[in-house]
Amino acid sequence: MAASTLSEVARLAGVSLATASRVLNGSTRKPAEDIAERVREAAEKLGYVPNAQAQALAKSSSGLIGLIVHDIADPYFSAIARGVQEAARQQNRMVLLASTSGAPSDEREAVAAFAARRADSIVIAGSRSAAPEHEQSNVELAAELDRYCRNGGHVGVVGHPIVGSTTDEGYHVVEVPNEDLAAKLADELAASHEGAFVIVGGPEGLFTSDDRIRGFQRGLADAGRPRAEVIRTGFNRAGGYDAGLALAERIKASDERLCIFAVNDVMAIGLTAALRSEGVWIPRDANIAGFDDIETLRDFRPALSTVYLPLEDIGRLAAGDPEGGSVVGSVKLRRSTELPVESQAG
Amino acid sequence: MAASTLSEVARLAGVSLATASRVLNGSTRKPAEDIAERVREAAEKLGYVPNAQAQALAKSSSGLIGLIVHDIADPYFSAIARGVQEAARQQNRMVLLASTSGAPSDEREAVAAFAARRADSIVIAGSRSAAPEHEQSNVELAAELDRYCRNGGHVGVVGHPIVGSTTDEGYHVVEVPNEDLAAKLADELAASHEGAFVIVGGPEGLFTSDDRIRGFQRGLADAGRPRAEVIRTGFNRAGGYDAGLALAERIKASDERLCIFAVNDVMAIGLTAALRSEGVWIPRDANIAGFDDIETLRDFRPALSTVYLPLEDIGRLAAGDPEGGSVVGSVKLRRSTELPVESQAG
DNA sequence: AGTGTGTGGGAAAGCGCATTCCCATTGCTT
């Protein structure tokens, strides 16, 4: 990646380095117009592209925003990424991407890499995990982030603060009202569903999942309904699918009508697919609700009852949109939790 | 983003800058173990994080891969992004992201920004457009890329070469057999569908779309079928939806059975949604096929006949996976293009 | 005419690091 340099431009234009710099890369001092023109011409002729690395080094600000997600191909994360990307564009920065499949140790590595690149800020979008096997890595991650913040970095976290983090200067958490929204969802579902509820959740310790489970249970309790049974599985489509296979048995074996809450849409889709493959129809034989209101899945039928989350805004906020704002979601009741019409119910 | 520097570490460890550098950032020369240990201790104590910018400047290689997509939240692109991300990880690099909504002028800007950051390579994933209003921007984009390549950059393009590009050193196109696969799809569909075909394509000039249209027409011709009518619309869900609304009228007005090929899955989904909202059922009243076999949409029902594309591999290849490999897709016939069972046909 | 003020270009000092070159030391060889 060799390219022509500022000093080449300066030489060709017959001016000093300082002048060339002032002309080409916005400074407070504006050289005379005739000189400026000569410099611009020279730059054009040489195909000069300023070296951002060198600029960053000289003025110690890289114009980079680091984004950490579990999986960029997951629609939940790609929606957030879009928001981050937009914010970056507005701030005239660029987004550095890191996917970690959720392992805190990978996240730590990513933070270190971002810190090495002197990213101006870091956005961590994946859900935090309090699982015992992650404890050690979490501590290290927290340490890495603290160090980053102490050195003047800004970090925006979606959902929950990093476990064990001590600093809070430069620290910024975008609170997602997972628990409240899940409670509200439970409440609204309880209004139309009389049977039992089952929750299909992610692995124990995953905050996002746990929050939604807790909220849902609270909502049920407030509505005077018994606690729902919780099935633990993977926090992705495959997890939902597995749970679906297990539940299909139960549904076919009894004639109790179940309302199943999968803690995210992608899981709900997997769940539905499994049930369908076993001959269980939604909403004929059971009800299903999800969470996130993923855009790509809205055309899915039966339309999924879910909770809308402004993912793009969340990304924007985490990336430090100066406008600020807070996260409000809303419950979307759709066909997947309607009572079956009599004529279909056979 | 101030942080402790190598020279601080060196001073604390009581060694020279050179030695500290050799210890901490893999060099061919390995200092003695006791000294190395002292340096590492000092680094640890100071929380030293090497400045990648400075390293890049010193050894002129940034470890960055630039990725340009139309929209990171589009599942097509996020799947490719995942592949790029993986390749980057293997190469020990990081991914710089840029979304451009498909405007060549934005793409040019992104390339310039990547060049400024001295990205080692650039991956351009969005489809090229030959639309007249983009002509000027395309020329500029090509120029920018040529310059980047001339300066030693590598670029990987998915699908088609940049219009008007002259260089080919460092230039690398991942060919996607859109046309052939579309032809094959048409061929297989022609085997079971007797009525007319309609193609819902993107705007004229968009290569990916045009290729698929051309291929589909060729496939029809080879199967001895008349050319399909082509409807031009947006290359996204909204475009598909609009086309669906228009087609619903026609379908309801005649009793001819249509097979509609939407040039990508997301459009096909929009199309289906529109038809459904107008009371047209798939596959009862018409057939629909898409393209891409987007993972998230596979659970969609009626299951979409489509063409599988190894998007992740495509991303990996474009990012310069040393393993190489070529892109092979395959036709997936599913329920959306099956003939309706008699009992449903009423 | 002499001093003051402002204007605008240039020289040079870093920013944090890799790397080349140099030199002192050590351990061998004959």
Place this chain on the structure above:
DNA sequence: AAGCAATGGGAATGCGCTTTCCCACACACT
């Protein structure tokens, strides 16, 4: 024991740029 290569640490240079400081000059003022 003298001469040699090999080993390993340090000084210094440069990567490309920004920015401070300095200086020459032009103009206006008393």
